[in-house]
Amino acid sequence: MSHCEDDVGPSHEAYRRLRDAFGFVPSVFDGLSSNPQALELHINLLIAVLCSDGDLSRVQKETISLVTARARSSVYGVTFHAHNLRTLGVRPNQLDRALAYSLTDLSTRQTALMDLAIALSQDPETDGVPRSSAAVRLGWAPQAVLDAVLSAAAGSLVCTLAAETSAVPDFPPIAVQAVGHAAESDREGDPLHAILGPTTQGLRGIPKLLQAQACRPGVLAAARKAYETVFRAGEPETLHVTSLYEFFRVVAFGVGLPDEIARGSISSGKMLHLAMRDSRPSKQHLEDPDEDLVSRAKGGDLTAFSELIHIYGRRVYRTLVGVLGDPDEALDAMQDTFLKAFQGLKQFQGRSRFSTWMITIATNTGIQRLRERVPTETLDENVQDRQSFRPKQIQGWTDNPEQLYSKQQTRVLVETAVRRLPAKYRVVVLLRDIEGMSTEEAAAALRLSVPALKARLLRGRLMLRESLASHFANEPAGVRP
Amino acid sequence: MISCADFLAELSNYVEGDVAEELRAQLELHLSHCRSCTVLVDSTRKTIRILADADCFELPENVCSLISERIVDRIQKGAHRNAWP
Numbered sequence: 001m002s003h004c005e006d007d008v009g010p011s012h013e014a015y016r017r018l019r020d021a022f023g024f025v026p027s028v029f030d031g032l033s034s035n036p037q038a039l040e041l042h043i044n045l046l047i048a049v050l051c052s053d054g055d056l057s058r059v060q061k062e063t064i065s066l067v068t069a070r071a072r073s074s075v076y077g078v079t080f081h082a083h084n085l086r087t088l089g090v091r092p093n094q095l096d097r098a099l100a101y102s103l104t105d106l107s108t109r110q111t112a113l114m115d116l117a118i119a120l121s122q123d124p125e126t127d128g129v130p131r132s133s134a135a136v137r138l139g140w141a142p143q144a145v146l147d148a149v150l151s152a153a154a155g156s157l158v159c160t161l162a163a164e165t166s167a168v169p170d171f172p173p174i175a176v177q178a179v180g181h182a183a184e185s186d187r188e189g190d191p192l193h194a195i196l197g198p199t200t201q202g203l204r205g206i207p208k209l210l211q212a213q214a215c216r217p218g219v220l221a222a223a224r225k226a227y228e229t230v231f232r233a234g235e236p237e238t239l240h241v242t243s244l245y246e247f248f249r250v251v252a253f254g255v256g257l258p259d260e261i262a263r264g265s266i267s268s269g270k271m272l273h274l275a276m277r278d279s280r281p282s283k284q285h286l287e288d289p290d291e292d293l294v295s296r297a298k299g300g301d302l303t304a305f306s307e308l309i310h311i312y313g314r315r316v317y318r319t320l321v322g323v324l325g326d327p328d329e330a331l332d333a334m335q336d337t338f339l340k341a342f343q344g345l346k347q348f349q350g351r352s353r354f355s356t357w358m359i360t361i362a363t364n365t366g367i368q369r370l371r372e373r374v375p376t377e378t379l380d381e382n383v384q385d386r387q388s389f390r391p392k393q394i395q396g397w398t399d400n401p402e403q404l405y406s407k408q409q410t411r412v413l414v415e416t417a418v419r420r421l422p423a424k425y426r427v428v429v430l431l432r433d434i435e436g437m438s439t440e441e442a443a444a445a446l447r448l449s450v451p452a453l454k455a456r457l458l459r460g461r462l463m464l465r466e467s468l469a470s471h472f473a474n475e476p477a478g479v480r481p
Numbered sequence: 482m483i484s485c486a487d488f489l490a491e492l493s494n495y496v497e498g499d500v501a502e503e504l505r506a507q508l509e510l511h512l513s514h515c516r517s518c519t520v521l522v523d524s525t526r527k528t529i530r531i532l533a534d535a536d537c538f539e540l541p542e543n544v545c546s547l548i549s550e551r552i553v554d555r556i557q558k559g560a561h562r563n564a565w566p
Binding site for chain 1: 489490492493494497498517520521523524525526527528529530531532533534535536537538539540541544545546548549551552553555556557
């Protein structure tokens with residue numbers, strides 16, 4: 001239960017800080033009351049992450065911790081972070097949206113940070129860095145992604161500690177449904193041991209990782225102290241080590257494995273960029289999430305193929321809109337695309353991901369239709385591609401351009417601007433910036449080299465920027481002389 | 482010294498954080514005294530954010546179910562014809 005105001009003793013100062021930060025002393029810290037040093041480390045870390053200034057607001061951080069707690073099926077964690085969010089003025093229906101985020105209409109960009117939090121809770125080794133990279137591709141600043149990783153790590157810290165100490169929620173508990181992840185109580189032992197080995201040896205790279213947090217000095221100080229006190233001191237493994245392990249593990253997999261990060265003299269948040277660039281999966285290690293469905297569909301299982309249609313419907317549609325520029329014609333071409341895919345399935349050898357293969361078929365189907373048009377548009381390279389594009393609109397944009405129009409109005413503006421782009425830029429912008437594919441994946445699907453794809457992406461973005469500037473700029477359009 | 486044209490060539494990589502540290506430092510030095518490129522970076526970032534947030538070209542509901550039914554129907558009919566040429 002929560003502590004009363006008259007708590008005294010060596011941890012009095014720590015409890016005061018908790019009250020300042022959360023308005024009460026969460027009962028999860030009861031389990032550490034006999035270990036003041038561990039108590040301090042946990043409290044400092046939690047407050048440094050959630051309550052210090054960063055690129056994400058306190059509400060955003062608490063929401064990410066809440067989603068983390070939900071993914072870990074931690075009733076304590078969900079109740080704790082939901083209470084904090086209510087205290088911060090978040091309405092119950094907004095909380096429901098966060099708790100059932102997969103059922104809501106959050107935008108791709110908003111969902112990216114939630115997906116990152118879930119990935120770091122469920123499969124950080126595989127999904128951590130790809131999800132961080134996806135968030136950056138969708139326009140989040142790297143520092144914001146770092147904040148999201150840290151918030152997920154703080155959520156994990158609370159959940160692990162709560163599970164280890166069987167903490168009772170401080171408020172009426174909020175039930176959580178499992179989201180494909182074993183409940184904390186069902187776990188066997190310390191999950192870190194299975195991955196990094198049973199000793200602190202596996203954490204040898206962690207100090208280097210701490211440099212990645214240098215752009216958050218408060219977090220860095222708290223994390224360094226936790227690391228040095230607990231891991232370097234070689235203390236026996238106790239419950240507080242497990243929760244701190246979990247914190248570092250989530251951060252490590254969120255920003256990239258530390259040993260690969262700290263080559264040379266890389267500093268501050270720039271390490272995050274490098275981590276994400278270097279940690280992209282190599283071609284030799286392609287794992288296809290659709291392997292099972294594809295294999296069943298190849299064997300004639302139409303239910304499996306139907307499932308693939310549902311998984312790739314939106315991406316195929318957007319690819320076709322990208323090539324054809326006409327949503328109605330794209331809808332019309334979808335059936336053709338999937339039929340060709342089914343007919344060609346036996347030839348699919350798994351040398352690329354199924355998603356890449358599918359988008360290539362959609363692109364080719366679109367190109368075929370494009371060729372039947374008069375006058376013909378083309379996706380081929382021409383002289384224009386090699387000429388530099390000079391932006392003309394140079395007036396500044398408003399701070400929050402999204403707030404100038406309703407969501408529906410913004411969508412119409414953007415769709416109109418995208419449709420006006422030449423096909424070769426349109427399809428690249430759709431796959432990269434709207435569908436969120438990686439550069440490598442989009443290049444492979446469109447049979448372009450990475451530099452060629454990047455050149456088209458740059459041109460497409462600049463043209464869109466020009467086109468949208470008249471709607472989002474601060475003042476009437478200025479023209480570069 | 483980086484020119485505006487050099488900066489423009491690296492704009493996409495820069496906003497995605499996909500540039501080496503040395504080049505980043507040069508680009509940021511250029512930004513510190515070039516208002517046009519600063520505006521360009523800011524508005525390009527906002528363009529990318531708006532694109533990702535706008536939920537453009539959402540697939541109308543039930544389209545996948547409809548296509549799936551049609552294709553399954555067509556494949557089954559094809560299989561039937563193959564069985565009884």
